Amino acid sequence: MTANSKYETQEHDVLIIGAGGAGLRAAIEALAQGAKVAVVCKSLLGKAHTVMAEGGLAAAMANLDKADDWRTHFRDTMRGGKLVNNWRMAQLHAQEAPDRVRELEQWGALFDRTESGDILQRAFGGHTFRRLCHVGDRTGLEMIRTLQDRGVQMGFDVFMECTITKLLKDGDRVSGAFGYWRESGRFVTFKAKSIVIATGGIGKSWKITSNSWECTGDGMALAYEAGAELLDMEFVQFHPTGMVWPPGVQGILVTEAVRGEGGLLRNKNGERFMEKYDPKKMELSTRDVVARSIYTEVKEGRGTPHGGAYLDISHKPAEYVKRKLPSMYHQFKELADVDITKGPMEVGPTCHYMMGGIRVDAETGQSSVKGLFAAGEAAGGLHGANRLGGNSLSDLIVFGRRAGLAAAEHAKKTAAPSLDNAQIDEAERQVLAPFDRAEGENPYTIHHDLQDMMQRLVGIFRTDADLRQALVELEKLRERAKKMRVEGSRLFNPGWHLSRDLQCMLTVSEACTHAALARKESRGAHSRLDFPKSEDVWGQKNHVIVKKGDAMTLFEVPRTAMPAELAQIMAEDK
Amino acid sequence: MADATLRVFRGDREGGKAVDYQVPVTEGMVVLDAIHSIQAHQAPDLAVRWNCKAAKCGSCSAEVNGKPRLMCKTRMDALPLDQPITVSPMKAFPVIRDLVTDVSWNYKVNKKIPPFQPRPGVKWKMEQRDVDRVQEFRKCIECFLCQDVCHVLRDHDKKEQFGGPRFFVRVAALEMHPLDGLDRTRLLKEELGIGFCNITKCCTEVCPEEIHITDNAIIPLKERVVDEFYDPVTMIVRKIFGAKNT
Known part of the structure; x- marks a missing residue:
């Protein structure tokens, strides 16, 4: 049992990759179980994409609407996901979210309040009741700061600005991870009995996205390469409202809370077009429907000058808008010269969230590889074909906690693994290869072309021909990536960092395209122009992708029937 | 263009x-x-x-x-x-x-601050008006621009003795939390060196979140330190005759 002698080696019971809401919540739980915990993140602590979450976290606390309960939240989540969600995850999520919210409050989070002093809740798309606990429009910041402070005080080891490039294995179980310090470019190995992947999403594969540079699908790609299964990779959420102007801010999120607080969508003729697409729920229809509606309005010539729709909250009192949507007010005022208390915003769809991800056990977040767990956006199943707004933050704390607990328990009953130097050497070779080439393309160009291609061919509306073309293009991009070259030294070199992230993006983009091609129907966020209807037969199965040899293979798994209790809830309609 | x-x-x-x-x-x-x-x-x-x-x-x-x-x-x-x-x-x-x-120093300072600790037997009810002022501090995005501009850190490099505006904002958020039960004034005085701040408001000016760092966080905290550690009579004497004569 020797440590790898070549590089710095960190040894822990539980290694958590990612320091957003899911990773931090997992770390807190694993610490509470007495485990020695490491958290590794690509950015500084507290900068993870969770910080950008705006509208709130969904939990059936019933602080305002007394009729709300977990059953209704469960049903809303399943319906929003067009019934291909993992029903057990949807059940656990709805049942446990209120306790997880109370816990945040007990750790110091300060939510907006009701008249009677409880946590205030707001309406959101697809939720039957006012359900989103929030802090103005900066709920994610409140959550990440609360979890960060809690974890720091409990004593996890944080390894900031460190990128993991490979999971290491000891036989059929995980043994650790290999990566580099972004700052110095030096290599590091982590040895751990359990690993929790909490790396978030994959939005950086698309040109117009609300996601930050970190969202390159690392965790899904790492898990896939280590033999884990990916679930439902065709379901990518395009948030209906991203900024469309000016060009530099295209894609930046405009919170659904604007609509939750009464914002109205109109086309250039002043028509509230949602009347045509979902007359019952209007602006608060589910995100898949609203995104397609805006896209269609623009495509049919009724878009705004910059190719979006108008979103207007200016009929509400200016003070109210500034109080409930402060960051939207500043964002538009400073970046787009628009005063949202006086006039409408221009908005359009932006790639936002991956419903699919690592296939996990509902109770524990355990993947198909021994010792490897996943939670949050990196894991699949809870949201089915479309996620409801507010269900992501609650997902992070419900399943982050569960994964942290299970990972710590797994570590307790597992002997220390050994690291295999051959795997480490191979990982090192892969990461350094772009430096060795005397000439070659710049990774930025390849990334640009990948984003452009995914936007064009694997976007909101998909066809057989486009998706087949996308696979051809992906193959070409992969060939180009094999020959790319990185300039400069290893000291904080963003070009080098991108060369590594690009490999992950290519893997998850390919998984997404394969799954999208295979699902010959439209469901939730997956819209096929050549198969515009949802089909019952497709509602009975999910897609799984796994690495066989060097090939990405896809198979269908039949869905298990819900227990009678849950089926009964689905049958009731309020 | x-x-x-x-x-x-x-x-x-x-x-x-x-x-x-x-x-x-x-x-x-x-x-x-x-x-x-x-x-x-x-x-x-x-x-x-x-x-x-x-x-x-x-x-x-x-x-x-x-x-x-x-x-x-x-x-x-x-x-x-x-x-x-x-x-x-x-x-x-x-x-x-x-x-x-290298902003790692900030993370070290942060570790010194005891976290939120609810008063025993507290009821989890809060009025929005009591939460408002703390929410202002909780807006902080930790850009560290206030630390960068603060002359105590920027020009005098007193990183060993001084916490800087960011962490006064954090302490203020804890001290003014309606349900918090800890007292962090000794920490402010001794570990975070709040006395070094001579309220030039440079931090407030650069804050992208428009937090009123000096007026709403630092000055009330300085007042708490004064209340706890300095006899008011001595303060008056100092004001009249200057610090050297007291």
């Missing part, structure tokens, strides 16, 4: 120099867009931190034309484009490379 010249610091701990880059300016462009354009087309190894690009994460702090700013919030059209725009790393922290600085 015309080109702009960005004069960007390139270098590391050992030293470096400003390098000029020509960047085509587009409508609504911010300084971070210009830096990204340089990375994509001219210098792929130009080091910069950024995440959200929407002033929510506080990663892209730098000094633009000498002023501490978030690059994602600094519009090119608000700068004089007839002369080079200088972009330098935050001066109060050691350079790692180019625009990236």
